[in-house]
Amino acid sequence: xxxxxxxxxxxxxxxxxxxxxxxxxxxxxxxxxxxxxxxxxxxxxxxxxxxxxxxxxxxxxxxxxxxxxxxxxxxxxxxxxxxxxxxxxxxxxxxxxxxxxxxxxxxxxxxxxxxxxxxxxxxxxxxxxxxxxxxxxxxxxxxxxxxxxxxxxxxxxxxxxxxxxxxxxxxxxxxxxxxxxxxxxxxxxxxxxxxxxxxxxxxxxxxxxxxxxxxxxxxxxxxxxxxxxxxxxxxxxxxxxxxxxxxxxxxxxxxxxxxxxxxxxxxxxxxxxxxxxxxxxxxxxxxxxxxxxxxxxxxxxxxxxxxxxxxxxxxxxxxxxxxxxxxxxxxxxxxxxxxxxxxxxxxxxxxxxxxxxxxxxxxxxxxxxxxxxxxxxxxxxxxxxxxxxxxxxxxxxxxxxxxxxxxxxxxxxxxxxxxxxxxxxxxxxxxxxxxxxxxxxxxxxxxxxxxxxxxxxxxxxxxxxxxxxxxxxxxxxxxxxxxxxxxxxxxxxxxxxxxxxxxxxxxxxxxxx
Numbered sequence: 073x074x075x076x077x078x079x080x081x082x083x084x085x086x087x088x089x090x091x092x093x094x095x096x097x098x099x100x101x102x103x104x105x106x107x108x109x110x111x112x113x114x115x116x117x118x119x120x121x122x123x124x125x126x127x128x129x130x131x132x133x134x135x136x137x138x139x140x141x142x143x144x145x146x147x148x149x150x151x152x153x154x155x156x157x158x159x160x161x162x163x164x165x166x167x168x169x170x171x172x173x174x175x176x177x178x179x180x181x182x183x184x185x186x187x188x189x190x191x192x193x194x195x196x197x198x199x200x201x202x203x204x205x206x207x208x209x210x211x212x213x214x215x216x217x218x219x220x221x222x223x224x225x226x227x228x229x230x231x232x233x234x235x236x237x238x239x240x241x242x243x244x245x246x247x248x249x250x251x252x253x254x255x256x257x258x259x260x261x262x263x264x265x266x267x268x269x270x271x272x273x274x275x276x277x278x279x280x281x282x283x284x285x286x287x288x289x290x291x292x293x294x295x296x297x298x299x300x301x302x303x304x305x306x307x308x309x310x311x312x313x314x315x316x317x318x319x320x321x322x323x324x325x326x327x328x329x330x331x332x333x334x335x336x337x338x339x340x341x342x343x344x345x346x347x348x349x350x351x352x353x354x355x356x357x358x359x360x361x362x363x364x365x366x367x368x369x370x371x372x373x374x375x376x377x378x379x380x381x382x383x384x385x386x387x388x389x390x391x392x393x394x395x396x397x398x399x400x401x402x403x404x405x406x407x408x409x410x411x412x413x414x415x416x417x418x419x420x421x422x423x424x425x426x427x428x429x430x431x432x433x434x435x436x437x438x439x440x441x442x443x444x445x446x447x448x449x450x451x452x453x454x455x456x457x458x459x460x461x462x463x464x465x466x467x468x469x470x471x472x473x474x475x476x477x478x479x480x481x482x483x484x485x486x487x488x489x490x491x492x493x494x495x496x497x498x499x500x501x502x503x504x505x506x507x508x509x510x511x512x513x514x515x516x517x518x519x520x521x522x523x524x525x526x527x528x529x530x531x532x533x534x535x536x537x538x539x540x541x542x543x544x545x546x547x548x549x550x551x552x553x554x555x556x557x558x559x560x561x562x563x564x565x566x567x568x569x570x571x572x573x574x575x576x577x578x579x580x581x582x583x584x585x
Contacts, residue, residue: 126401126464126490127323131174133493133548134398138167140503140547141540143252147516148533149354150236152524156533157354161344164359166337169387170394172259172304176311177320179264190261197560198250198257201501204559205251208508209239227520232511234519238504248296252504255297255362262301263308270309277313280306281384285377288365303361306384307391321395323403329396336393340386358383404486407468492548498556499547506543 142163148156214229230237239251250258270276280302287302294300314320324330347353357368358379365376469483510516522529546552 124400124402126406126487127398128174128178129490129493130486131395131398131493132171132496133489133544135167135171135174135394136493136496136500136548137541137544138163139171139253140499140544141537142167143503143507144536144540144543145533147233147236147519148524148529148536149356151234151519151529152354153529153533154348154525155530157348157356158341158344159533159537161347161353161356161359162341164356165340165344165387165390166394168304168360169307170391172307173311173391175260176263176308176313177315179267179308179312179315190264193561194257194261196562197501198254198261199247200559200562201257202247202251202254205254205504206239206246208505209251210246212508212512213239232507233516249294250297253500255294255300256500258297259301259304262297263305266305267309267312270305271312271316277306277310280309281381284361284384285380288368288376288380289373291364291366293363293367297362299364300360300362303380307387310388321392323398323400324396333393333396336389337397340390359387401464401483401486401490404482405469405471405480406464406483406486407470407480491550492545495548495550495553497560498553499544501560502547502556503540503543506547 142160145156145159145163149160209230213232228237230240232238239246239249270280273279284303284306287299290299292298324333355368357363361380361383365373369376369379464487466484466487469480469487471477471480518528518532547556
């Protein structure tokens with residue numbers, strides 16, 4: 073008999089469904105919930121079940137493209153260029169919080185297979201990528217003899233551009249201090265491992281908001297991404313709770329709702345402009361949430377928790393507005409592949425195989441919804457895999473006869489961008505490799521020789537923003553993902569690392585005498 077949850081009964085009587093009532097998982101049938109349930113509470117805000125994986129992939133691509141573009145602009149923001157500071161603060165309010173929320177939404181219940189994939193496709197890739205970046209960074213930027221000194225500038229060891237050192241500490245703990253966006257791999261391990269315990273708490277999102285407000289007093293900062301893991305945990309758990317209650321932020325259904333969402337983003341952008349130009353605000357540390365209050369606010373660090381609470385509120389509202397502006401696949405006229413039909417053309421009536429290969433391992437697709445339903449976010453984070461079962465294909469996208477027939481280009485472009493979004497981890501992790509290549513080619517040398525708010529630097533900043541979008545797109549293509557995929561999804565032989573015996577079937581030796 074399956075064990076009963078401690079929340080299932082109270083004093084021998086079934087506990088009433090309330091605000092904290094949660095179904096056992098995303099595939100479980102929710103109980104008949106009474107008034108005041110968490111699911112009904114969310115539905116009052118217009119949230120509904122998300123059945124459009126293409127829309128989520130579109131959101132992933134846009135968010136990662138914003139992260140990469142923000143990285144490319146960051147050297148100019150560190151220099152103090154006002155346009156760069158506005159752009160960086162604006163994208164920082166949107167990109168990482170919304171991406172972590174989406175990660176939580178795609179996170180499935182942990183089992184043995186998914187635990188093993190946490191090791192194979194998160195921890196091992198982290199060690200590989202971190203080693204590559206450290207070897208490059210230490211060899212290039214901690215060795216003064218390699219670097220030139222523009223106009224006689226004394227370039228200190230470790231400096232990537234003027235006033236910016238991505239890896240400020242070179243010591244025995246460097247492997248434990250993630251380079252650039254490598255923090256996401258470690259954070260995803262922490263979120264996934266802690267989530268089963270976090271979901272046992274009532275009002276768990278609120279509880280972790282409190283934790284997130286207090287972690288700013290800790291000196292841990294970038295070590296093992298502990299600071300950022302805890303600070304970002306509320307977004308992850310909020311996304312996971314949306315999934316478990318079978319709801320998500322819907323697309324804006326009317327022009328008025330679209331205008332309202334766009335207005336929210338415009339207000340945020342205007343606030344960034346005012347903060348930078350009127351008050352001299354430069355740092356995006358309050359949105360990155362990876363350094364202590366003492367560093368961000370200095371003598372005013374005691375106000376850190378209130379400011380962090382404001383950051384949670386602002387980023388949540390902005391994330392809702394962002395997701396509301398992502399159109400569904402039906403808007404582009406995407407024709408999905410149902411279970412009763414096959415692909416058009418030469419593949420007429422030939423369905424996709426139910427078995428796909430990921431990182432040298434095979435598994436059976438168990439749901440037409442998404443691969444994360446089978447393996448969770450850690451199962452195939454790069455998603456360089458065969459098409460989802462019954463997935464739409466670009467060659468199937470044709471207009472109805474009543475609309476003249478022919479190819480439906482809007483649907484084709486929609487699916488192409490969604491494919492890029494399904495491979496979002498590749499540009500997230502490897503964009504810094506391109507930044508290093510550009511820096512070696514003297515792309516950022518003018519940060520040492522030009523005034524921080526000169527026209528040249530401002531134009532260079534804007535060009536870098538669009539260059540970041542281009543790099544994110546290039547790294548999301550299939551050739552790039554196949555080239556880098558062996559690092560993020562290494563062809564690991566399970567016999568080398570994991571026990572063959574299913575540990576769940578072993579008898580507990582207990583403590584018998």
